[in-house]
Amino acid sequence: MSAQAAAMTPELVAEHGLSPEEYERLLAILGREPSITELGVFSVMWSEHCSYKSSKVWLKTLPTEGPQVICGPGENAGIVDIGDGQAVIFKMESHNHPSFIEPYQGAATGVGGIMRDVFTMGARPIANLNALRFGAPDHAKTRHLVSGVVEGIGGYGNCVGVPTVGGEVNFDPGYNGNILVNAMCVGLADTDKIFYSAARGIGLPVVYVGSKTGRDGIHGATMASAEFDDDSDEKRPTVQVGDPFTEKLLIEACLELMAGDTIIAIQDMGAAGLTSSSVEMADKGGVGFDLDLDKVPCREEGMTAYEMMLSESQERMLIVLKPGSEDKARAIFEKWELDFSVVGITTDTGRLIVTHSGRVEADMPVKMLADSAPEYKRPWTPTEPPALIEPEDVPAPNSLTDALETLMGSPHLCSRRWVWEQYDHMVMGDTVRRPGSDAAVVRVHGTDKGLAATCDVTPRYCTADPVEGGKQAVAEAWRNLTASGADPLAITDCMNFGNPERPEIMGQFVGCIEGMREAVEALDFPVVSGNVSLYNETNGVAIPPTPAIGGVGLIPDIAYMADIALKHEGETLLLLGAECGHLGQSLFMEMMQEKREGAPPPVDLALERKTGDLVRTLIREKCVSAVHDVSDGGLLIAVSEMALAGGTGLTLTDYKGPLPLHAMLFGEDQGRYVIAAAKGDDIISRAKTAGISVREIGETGGNMIRIAGEEPVPLQRLRDLHEDWLPHYMSSQ
């Protein structure tokens, strides 16, 4: 596409994802017809992916502050103080559209991109997590997508040498046409060495470092802002290709440069590459940029300004240096065998002026590019929450233990070992809690502190009732951190939804945000970063609303943390939290009745907090030997997971309560924890004093799961069922 050839036709404008109204707006801003490069730049800056034009108005309602928060949303990632002059920097981001089209590279570059968001702020990445949602296991594409995505995540993270320590995997027909790959990175920085993107100062060198620019990923951001149809595979050229080795070099080179005193501002080139990085840096710094594209290191010959500005080639950064420090910086990047090129200068014009081969290809006001993206309050209709289903109205299974075996060996609850054994989860030597517990824990290197991290959301709850689902996602993240012994610090959110131009989808978004807001407020668990992925639809079918929550917590001393494994015989098992036998939207209903009905379990946030605070105190006092929150599948699944993790069986006490047995065992009531303790009496009285429901549910010991009146289930059989599903599925045709 050359500048001369392009006449501005309505078709060309539409191809760039701009509505006629948006194009009018562009004309008004420029006061003339745009060049093709300018059209391309506006198109990506105003894409949903970069501008958040449909979501901004709602995202603003989320609480983002707290005494621990150093920097909330708006920068590359959120920053939270963890004491001793250190901060944790983290964010989760989607790479859904590219991963569906090309699973290996889509997922790999998702991991690479989120790590750059974190180290661009001065943090060394110390843990990766990912939340993955695939279609139904029997869908023709699912196996291929699982295989490619897992390999891509491993291929990238393993090579860079950052441990992939946790995450979640779902299978649901709702994702048949649009999978979700949400990658989260947690980094560690010194609070006096945090870097931002504001390019303050005039006449400063603008430096390009990292990989060369190629023609890959052009219009990736625009693709990620549109629905799919049957020809989506043809979008493969918009997917970028990752180079984890270069990323590793880039991390080391950037951190080496950051150790000195030469950087004014730094920003990775993510979605919309050179365009969004330069606009953001110039806008935040209140300056203009003159860019000379002849200086941009290119992988291919004959690239146009349009292509260079829109390329999403990976592993590139833009840095504004203090004047006179170019040589020092260049030496570091040359040592790491990376390109280093001064491509521009900051100016007082407030304009982004791009020249190529002596021609001005674009000349646009930075402020308008950054701030004048349309902002829509799209029409929305709330989701009507379904009626509650009484426990008595859900039929009991023929055999409780058969139901247990069915659930534990199902795609929903089976072991994810096949996935995480392909990820290096131990590199860096600080993974003190490996995958398979409620939250992963990495030690803060050289200290006794630990950072716990988790990814959570239950899309079937969000589908039934977005408000309760949004609340539950935040609460579950908080609960998982608590169960590991951490003080929950803050969250990042990755909002995956369908087409926001449809009122019912926008209603799901609004509902989830509302529920999240309530939970964030009640739990003092602010949102510090996030990402929105809309248009996850194929042929008009949207994904289930999926607000994935990434939570991070601090363990002051890793000698005082908990895991789910039952370690000792003869201990008391206690259930903390109220029992209502809620089976609506439960996995029990889904697996045994093959339906999804009723309201999801409600979350009582006040009780949630009280119960969690007690659990954390008990962990810190070393009163408990194992802790697990009760989530998908309910109580019997929770205790079975604990038994398998520790290789210790258990016997459940004969239940005398008011609920039907199957509702007690498989109900998914929220805000509950199972704990194992040598002495239960003291804990029971403390819980009662605090107004928290508590019940002694059984005792540890043996090598079976024993339920009164049922055939005992040998742990080995349960383990085989639990471990075998995924490897069998992946190796079958």
Add this chain to the structure above:
Amino acid sequence: MKASVIVFPGSNCDRDVAVSLEAAMGEKPAMVWHGEADVPASDLIVLPGGFSYGDYLRSGAMAAHSPIMRDVVKRAKKGTPVLGICNGFHLLTETGLLPGVLMRNASLKFVCKDVLLKVMRNDTDFTRSYDEDEVIRIPVAHHDGNYFADGETLDRLEGENRVAFRYCDASGTPSDDANPNGSQRNIAGIYNEAGTVLGLMPHPERLADPALGGTDGKPMFASLVGALH
């Protein structure tokens, strides 16, 4: 004792092994950039794990031609102990300090998990603090750990007692189930003729700290400090 850890572009277990060495030695090892011509005076040279040059050509193939490797090979031949872990093992085979090659895992997948190893001999500088035939638990994390050599070479390695570790079950018996990568004769690590160069796929530095869930890797570093002090 002085130790040097060689750092290649793409090494990513250099810090991990330095931590284990420091814990055992009481002082930090020298971190030596691959572009240097000479290794500083050292009682031990460590080639760490990672993905040198991204493993894009063949694991270790490019790093084997880094400037520092000439001196590493020279010193190894003069008897300086060299420990190559994972990607370091690749480098040792690529430079010819150890025979054989490491092919893609039989599963064709990266594998990261604890495995059991049988300590085949405890009379080298690397293994004195283990018992002979002791079964230890050490993690692996690799895509290319499938050790291969021709039958004659394998016979010679075994005849000369140069197999350092074998993947085994809890009773110490090498079995297919215990082998994470399909390596010939369950070989996890081998020595050179003099027993001064050790290459192994498992990562002893990953279980040398109780907070990480085990300490079976620790005796290797203790052995080295004891022997080379």
